[in-house]
Amino acid sequence: MGSFSRTLLGAAVASGLAMAGGSALAFDQGSLIKPIDGPLTLVFIPKVIHPWYEVVKAGAQAAADEFAKEGIEVDVRWDEPPQADVADHNRRIETNIGRHPDGLAVSCLDPSTNVQLLQEAVDAGINVITFDTYCSDDFHFVGHKNDAQDGADLAAFLAEKIGDKGKVGILAGSLTAANHAARVQGFKDEMAKHPNIDIVFEQPDDDSLEKAVSLTENALQANPDLVGIFGSNASNPIGAARAVDNAGLTDQVTIVGMDDLPETLQFIEDGVIAGVKAQRQWEIGYWAVKYLVAMNQNHTVPMEHATGSQILTKDVLAQQ
Amino acid sequence: MSEAAVSSVRRKPQGLAGALAKFRQWDASGIFVALIVLCLVLAVAAPAFLSQYNLSVVARQASFVGLVALGQTLVLLIGGIDLSLGAAAGLSAIVGGLMLTSVGIHPYLVVPLTACFGFLLGTINGFFTARLRLNPFIVTLASWEIFAGATLVITKGYPIRPLGDAFQWFGRGEIFGIPVPVVIFLAAGLILSYVLARTRFGRNIYAIGGNRDAANLVGIRVWRIEFIVFGLAGMLASLAGILYAARMNSAQPSVGEGWLMGAITAAIIGGTSLRGGQGTIIGTIFGALLMAVLANGIVLLNVSGYWERVIVGLVVLIAILVDLFRRR
Structure with missing residues (x-):
């Protein structure tokens, strides 16, 4: 903001001089835009190393390549925690503040602690964008934050697939991940409108594929008449699919979940997973880079850019 | 080094050569050299490393894991291990957060009260391992689960925040330009160094770790010391x-999850033996600093996240090797 007001002051002085010279009052808003001189370094900090972010990376790189054609060199760096560990994630944000990149994009792992450090980054004069997981209105956000609606949409989709009756289960993801919790709540709220559907188990899989497999195996043992499973993240529908496939119960159990990892798409193709709500995370990477460069040019950028999501089914995939 | 210098060491250590000989006898010299070399490399390769902001960030990061590592060192010295320390840190943070927000205890009282709570948590482990003679690995594996689970039961996964401006001083404030957590970490290290080297309690800790039965025979009240050590670790x-x-500014349920292995690593690369009876506080402090640096x-050198854990593992191996060659 400091530089912005300085520029404004400069413009005001310039226009004042212009007036003194006798010409008409003119304020060239175009002069507020600053040219990019030299390469820009943008640091992205995701929640954890995960295939989901590879698609975000592809989008980010595409935007950087576009800028390269315009002669603006953008170096997109990914600083990825090997594990989803809050302390490690915060340490990376802290360290990058000291490094003072031209832009910092953070996917919030733990909003309550992340906001503290993101505010320190902003105070240090760094351009900050949050992506993927929303954490506060105080920061620009590119991504999809309607998690409860995703859960509700998948509940309605699942209810229709299983004929609006029977026992279903929930793989709840990580108990400390706000987006997982919101999807589960949305799913439950929608299912409350379907009295003939019972939610018979709900277990946290901690975003671990292996754990999702064993939880699903146990759930199938406990409830032989299970007809549906809802996975609240990208890895647990795959885990559920592997378990259901192994048990030979593909025809009995309908699986719905999140995101479009390659294995998920294969399971949809094979008819093991009925449908997933997929985000357009390529867009998230693309626009995050566009906005961070724009911020460096002193452009205005939206506080929120909703990149949305859609239900992917075998039919939808066949159309492509 | 010249022959004269070597012979002067043999006669009576003096001057630079004497200092060098003393340095080589020092338990923590290997890890100290490793730490200095790493810092020099980074200072050259990444100019941001030496900025005041970055150094205070590193020191503060080291102090959190470092405090846990100091506790782990004490437990390792008596020949035990405490796997529940990370979870105990998380549960204590939550209980401390509740003291502040729900009970309304004065911010300055919360830290000592939380420390007392941590001591109590530790003595639970102490009771089972010292009094009932159960294997500390198994006891603390169980209490790890219980502490981590209790955290989720209390919080349902939600953080407790905000904790208030006055309280934030303990995490963000500075004393003479040094972050408060770093001051507390170093103070704890100084006190423990003194206790281990100069008090009967400290000597008894080494005695128990060296040979528990012998310690018992010479009349050391072994279980009481073990009980207190687990309490101190908590x-x-x-x-x-x-x-x-x-x-x-937030008591977060998952805090501490990642500290367990980091703390054990810091203690071990600092020269603490897993078999007990051997190790120093200063070694652990350097170990924690090395891990944080x-x-x-x-991050500063932008090492690919995929390689990161490989590199951490390799550096730990090198640190242990440096120590091994120093001892030979």
């Missing part, structure tokens, strides 16, 4: 947890 872990909460360097 206390140090709880300090790490509550200071981290103060730093982040390494983690910082990985």
Whole structure:
């Protein structure tokens, strides 16, 4: 903001001089835009190393390549925690503040602690964008934050697939991940409108594929008449699919979940997973880079850019 | 080095050569050299490393894991291990957060009260391992689960925040330009160094770790010392947890999860033996600093996240090797 007001002051002085010279009052808003001189370094900090972010990376790189054609060199760096560990994630944000990149994009792992450090980054004069997981209105956000609606949409989709009756289960993801919790709540709220559907188990899989497999195996043992499973993240529908496939119960159990990892798409193709709500995370990477460069040019950028999501089914995939 | 210098060492250590000989006898010299070399490399390769902001960030990061590592060192010295320390830190942070927000206890009282709570948590482990003679690995594996589970039961996964401006001083404030958690970490290290080297309690700790039965025979009240050591370890872990909460202005349920292995690693590369009876506090402090500097360097040098854990493992191996050659 400091530089912005300085520029404004400069413009005001310039226009004042212009007036003194006798010409008409003119304020060239175009002069507020600053040219990019030299390469820009943008640091992205995701929640954890995960295939989901590879698609975000592809989008980010595409935007950087576009800028390269315009002669603006953008170096997109990914600083990825090997594990989803809050302390490690915060340490990376802290360290990058000291490094003072031209832009910092953070996917919030733990909003309550992340906001503290993101505010320190902003105070240090760094351009900050949050992506993927929303954490506060105080920061620009590119991504999809309607998690409860995703859960509700998948509940309605699942209810229709299983004929609006029977026992279903929930793989709840990580108990400390706000987006997982919101999807589960949305799913439950929608299912409350379907009295003939019972939610018979709900277990946290901690975003671990292996754990999702064993939880699903146990759930199938406990409830032989299970007809549906809802996975609240990208890895647990795959885990559920592997378990259901192994048990030979593909025809009995309908699986719905999140995101479009390659294995998920294969399971949809094979008819093991009925449908997933997929985000357009390529867009998230693309626009995050566009906005961070724009911020460096002193452009205005939206506080929120909703990149949305859609239900992917075998039919939808066949159309492509 | 010239022959004269070597012979002067043999006669009577003096001057530079004497200092060098003393340095080589020092338990923590290997890890100290490793730490200095790493810092020099980073100072050259990444100019941001030496900025005041970055150094205070590194020191503060080291102090959280470092406090847990100090506790782990004490437990390792008596020949035990405490796997529950990370979870104890998390649970203490939550309980401290509740003291502040729900009970309304004065911010300055919360830190000592949380430390007392941590001591109590530790003595639970102490009771089972010292009094009932159960294997500490198994006991603390169980209490790890119980502490981590209790955290989720209390919080339902939600963080406790905000904790208030006054309280944040403990995590964000500075004393003479040094971050408060770093001051507390170093103070704890100084006190423990003194206790281990100069008090009967400290000497008894080494005696128990060296040979428990012999310690028993010479009349050391072994179980009481073990009981207190586990309590102290819990206390140090709880300090790490509550200071981290103060730093982040939020008591977060998953805090401490990642500290267990880091703390054990810091102690071990600092020269503490897993078999007990051997190790120093200063070694652990350097170990914690080395781990924090390494983690910082990985970010500053933009090392690929995929390689990061390989590199951490390699550096730990090298640190242990340096120590091995020093001892030979």
